[in-house]
Amino acid sequence: MRVRTAAVAAVAALSLSACAGGGTPAGSNSAAAPSGHELAVPTTPVTITFEEAMTIGTLKPAMDKLVADFQAKYPNITVKLQGDPDYATMYTKEKAEVQAGNAPTIGQVYESWASYFQSGGAITPISELAGTDTPPQLAGFYKGVQKDLALGDGKNWMWPFNKSVLILFYNADMLKAAGQSEPKTWDDYATAMKAVSTNGVTGSTIDPGTAAGAAFGTQWFEILTKADGGALYDADGTPHLNDAGAVKAMTYLKSLKDAHALATGKNYPGETALGALKGAFDISSAAGYGFEKKTVGDKLTLGISALPSGPQGAVNELTGTNMVVFKNATADQKAAAWAFMKFITGPEEQAGWAAASGYLPVTPQALPQMQDFIAQNPYETAAVSQLDTAFALPPYNWIFKCQGYEATAIQDVLDNGAAPADALKTAQDACATAKTQG
Amino acid sequence: MKTASRKGRRPAFGGAGRAGHYARLALALLIGAAFVFPFYWTVVISLGKPGEFSNFPPALWPHWQWSNWSRAWNAAPWVRLFANTVLIASGTVLLCLVTSLLAGFAFGVLRFPGRKALTLLVLSVLMMPGTVLIIPDYVLANDLHLLNTYWIQIIPWGASVFGIFLVRQFFLAIPQEILDAAALDGASRLRVLRSIGMPMVRPALLIIAVNVFLGSWNSFLWPVIMTSSTMDSSNTVQPVEVGLSIFSSAEGTDFPGLAAAVTFTTLPVMVFFLVLQRQFIRGALSAAGGVRG
Structure with missing residues (x-):
């Protein structure tokens, strides 16, 4: 353990006490009034920065291409990528940069993060960039993506970036040997999971997430709840984590665990188990296809399908993040940032980005240019179709914390044997408190 | 024979x-x-x-x-990252040894008003979780223009509460008569520290050096937050640990690439230890011998 200087401690204490007041970054809460005119692309040299978690990782070539294509079209604009290794670190860094007054021009954000920055007056609304809250390009996005860009005030503050949905990967050979077929409903899924869970095989291994953040296991629970007719959150972010649908979903998970058909782990455990021939299914992001394919190699026939349906039909949840423009950027930087965001979400760039990264294109207009990719990856058609109906959790600051409470509840039930209703009551109380704190 | x-x-x-x-x-x-x-x-x-x-x-x-190795090798400027890590870890160890020795000597040997309260104040820092301070620390580093430098990766970690406490305990165990005798012979405080104190607390310094070196070598969150990624650049100030994160992404991890990079960044340290292990062990044993008096 180490000590810092007294000065650091004093500044830390001051900063912490400042944060305790509102828990949001400093700054005014008023957004600039829409001018009615879209910001014109600057013609003089301008440099913008983009804080993202893509270039530190395997997606670097795809990100570099987006930037190179943009800079080829607008040679006077330089885009500097500020890569972070993961989302949690990126959020910490973005908060620190905002506090220090040197926020990037553009930042990759989840909806709840955008809410945090917006409540502190740290980001710019789309209307200030596009001259309108509903720029023409918006209508070209998938409907689920369109709905994902507004914050609690109903205005659009975000622009889409790396979007995806969850899909089902499975060991087709194992299913066939167990006399099972691709599950169409969650009941089918439970039956298949139990059927394959013999001889050291566990149907699926999930990452339930942690108090610090959600994982695909958390999102599966959210999807199951909605598919059962439950609602974890109202539109205004009021939580109902112990809603009957949520308890039913958690009981479903517990029954699978009790039947030794479900296990928990960390760091993409479903993918690892699938590759080790110790698991039959993995619910993961469509964008993870490349990793799943590498992991299973030629050891099995990899089946891919849309998620099974529940009583409420097919339900899916958006994964991935959006972009925001930070307030402290200059007028030229904001104009350049807007040009960049529009450019990379255009059909041509989206087609290239989706094929290279595994994320889904945010606009169906990209599909005609992706025919070769779709022919090689037939799951893409089913996945993109769900972008119209996939839901996103309400965009409020506390939702991020509440997903951590959901994850803790899943852990309590699956790993510690807690009763679903009790674990979810604890999560509900904690989430309600978080909402009160804002 | x-x-x-x-x-x-x-x-x-x-x-x-x-x-x-x-x-x-x-x-x-x-x-x-x-x-x-x-x-x-x-x-x-x-x-x-x-x-x-x-x-x-x-x-x-x-x-x-071997394609995994070539892919991993081309992913980042590893020689530069490795040199950065050695520089940062060595600098931190050096600074920590100096501060631990001086503060431990002051708290363990010198008599001055408020000594106990000051000792408790220093120890109380142990109760402050580091992650809570990271945003205010960033703001301070920005104000001091220390972001993206080696200094920000060395100076804030250049004092160790554990080190200060350990050295203080060693000094408390030294018989007062020895120190008094030195003073009677006209030795200054610094002379007492150099000629009597340092040899007797050598085992503590060795423990501190190893702990601080390992902590600095494995440090991840601090350098990630305080420095910007410039993995393409030969001027990056980031350490190896941050470089290794390029094999992970939000959707999965390139395990063979990561394993290759871990292997070639760990190998030099292992060879270094294997070559010098006799010296390490001999040093530790002779250092331990120093406290028997």
């Missing part, structure tokens, strides 16, 4: 003695294998085919896929 000498060193085994010898040997091999296996397996994964890392039971023989 040779034969006699060997006979002199090796016990003559009878039935039970020989069995005991082999049992000890087997145990030593087992323990050795337990320590070596994780590194060996990392090498196997780094040379394995895609997906092999997830095999169960694990693959035990490499498939010599």
Whole structure:
């Protein structure tokens, strides 16, 4: 353990006490009034920065291409990528940069993060960039993506970036040997999971997430709840984590665990188990296809399908993040940032980005240019179709914390044997408190 | 002579003695294998085919896929990152040793008003979780123009509460008479510290050096937040630990690439230790001998 200087401690204490007041970054809460005119692309040299978690990782070539294509079209604009290794670190860094007054021009954000920055007056609304809250390009996005860009005030503050949905990967050979077929409903899924869970095989291994953040296991629970007719959150972010649908979903998970058909782990455990021939299914992001394919190699026939349906039909949840423009950027930087965001979400760039990264294109207009990719990856058609109906959790600051409470509840039930209703009551109380704190 | 000498060193085994010898040997091999296996397996994964890392039971023989190594090698300026890590870790250790020695001497030997309160104040820092401070620390570093420098990775970690406490405890154990005798002979405080204190607290300094070096070598969150990624640049100030994160993404991890990078960034440290292990052990033993007085 180490000590810092007294000065650091004093500044830390001051900063912490400042944060305790509102828990949001400093700054005014008023957004600039829409001018009615879209910001014109600057013609003089301008440099913008983009804080993202893509270039530190395997997606670097795809990100570099987006930037190179943009800079080829607008040679006077330089885009500097500020890569972070993961989302949690990126959020910490973005908060620190905002506090220090040197926020990037553009930042990759989840909806709840955008809410945090917006409540502190740290980001710019789309209307200030596009001259309108509903720029023409918006209508070209998938409907689920369109709905994902507004914050609690109903205005659009975000622009889409790396979007995806969850899909089902499975060991087709194992299913066939167990006399099972691709599950169409969650009941089918439970039956298949139990059927394959013999001889050291566990149907699926999930990452339930942690108090610090959600994982695909958390999102599966959210999807199951909605598919059962439950609602974890109202539109205004009021939580109902112990809603009957949520308890039913958690009981479903517990029954699978009790039947030794479900296990928990960390760091993409479903993918690892699938590759080790110790698991039959993995619910993961469509964008993870490349990793799943590498992991299973030629050891099995990899089946891919849309998620099974529940009583409420097919339900899916958006994964991935959006972009925001930070307030402290200059007028030229904001104009350049807007040009960049529009450019990379255009059909041509989206087609290239989706094929290279595994994320889904945010606009169906990209599909005609992706025919070769779709022919090689037939799951893409089913996945993109769900972008119209996939839901996103309400965009409020506390939702991020509440997903951590959901994850803790899943852990309590699956790993510690807690009763679903009790674990979810604890999560509900904690989430309600978080909402009160804002 | 040779034969006699060997006979002199090796016990003559009878039935039970020989069995005991082999049992000890087997145990030593087992323990050795337990320590070596994780590194060996990392090498196997780094040379394995895609997906092999997830095999169960694990693959035990490499498939010599050197393409994983070339991919990993080209992913970042590793020599620069390695040099950065050595510089940052060495600088931090040096600074920590100086501050631990001086503060430990002050708290353990010198008598001044408020000594106990000040000691408690320093120790109380142990109760402050580092992650809570990271945003205010960033703001301060920005104001001091220390972001993206080596200094921000060294200076804030240049004092260790554990180190100060350890050295203080060692100084408290030194008989006051020795220090008084030195003072009577006209030694200044710094002379007492240099000629009497330092040799006697050498074991504590060794422990601090190893702990701080390892902590600095493994540091991840602090350099990630305080420096910007410039993995393409030969001017990056980031350490190896941050460089290794390029093999992970939000959707998965390139395990063979990561294993290859871990192997070639760990290998120099292991070789360094193996070459100098006798000196390390001798140093630790002689240092331990220093406290018996």
